[in-house]
Amino acid sequence: MAATGSSLAGVMTRINGRHAFVYERILLLVVRETELRDSVTFAKQDLAKRMGVCVRSVDRAVTKLRREGLVTTEPVFGPSGVQLGNVYRATPEGIELARTFRRDKPRAKK
Incomplete structure (x- = not known):
């Protein structure tokens, strides 16, 4: 069963010492x-709004992720035939690439 509109909680905003790209967060x-x-x-x-980016950024990120395999x-359609969104699977x-991302360690306060 697919989750709809999953939370972004726990999705890193910084990866390997830098700000994460939209495609990496997705x-x-x-x-x-x-x-x-x-x-x-x-x-x-919906995802663009929750991430604080424009829809075009999300579209470009998804296109990149699909193109790179x-x-x-997979599209999801409502009873009337209108497309409601997509089902995404890694x-x-x-999965292997995502495991190479490292969370920033909190900086020590002086």
Whole structure:
């Protein structure tokens, strides 16, 4: 069963000492939900709003992830035939890449 509009809690905003790119954050979300629930369903507009970015940024990120073979997508349609969003699943390559991301260690205060 796919999760709809999964929380971004726990999805890193900083990776390997720098600000995370939108595609990296989306990959982390999809990988987490693939491992927990087999997939995640979201509308790009909703995800963009929750991430604080524009829809075009989410669209570019998803296109990049699909092109690189890191995620797969499948459209979800409502009873009237209108597309409601997509189901996203991480591929084994996407899961492997996400595991290379390291969370920043908190800086010690002086």
